[in-house]
Amino acid sequence: MSARNRRLARHLAWPLTTTDINECLGPHMTHVRDLQFLTGHGSATIVLGAQWVAPLSRTYGRGIHPDSVGISIDVHPVDATARAAARAVLRTRALPQLHAWVTRALAADETWRLTHHRHYWRLTDGHLTHGDEE
Numbered sequence: 001m002s003a004r005n006r007r008l009a010r011h012l013a014w015p016l017t018t019t020d021i022n023e024c025l026g027p028h029m030t031h032v033r034d035l036q037f038l039t040g041h042g043s044a045t046i047v048l049g050a051q052w053v054a055p056l057s058r059t060y061g062r063g064i065h066p067d068s069v070g071i072s073i074d075v076h077p078v079d080a081t082a083r084a085a086a087r088a089v090l091r092t093r094a095l096p097q098l099h100a101w102v103t104r105a106l107a108a109d110e111t112w113r114l115t116h117h118r119h120y121w122r123l124t125d126g127h128l129t130h131g132d133e134e
Helices: 018-031 080-107
Strands: 032-037 046-053 070-075 117-124 127-133
Touching: 018 032, 018 070, 018 080, 046 080, 070 080, 080 117, 080 127
Parallel strands: 032 070
Antiparallel strands: 046 070, 046 117, 117 127
16 A cells, blocks of 8 residues: 555655565464554654563453454654665564564463563664664
């Protein structure tokens, strides 16, 4: 779907596509509960995010729906002029790291899976960093 149809500002572009994520994760894609292409400006240097959604109650006395437990992935927009460079770095470095993170999440013990976890990839001046955040 074009950026125009998704209401992305003209000067922004997503560095990855749904196909990129599908090819990266392969059969693990069935465990991804939510794949979003964000439209806001507030992500700063973040270009990709992954989150484990734990089966914890979000409201007092109510459980969480089982369909929302699992992995959520966010693709953040970048400046349209930097899309090609960002895409190259993400496809060669971040997507294999995303695959490894998803694999570890699916194989994690119960204690890990009962807690929310977030992992972000940041791109600053062509340099990719990543790490867990609380």
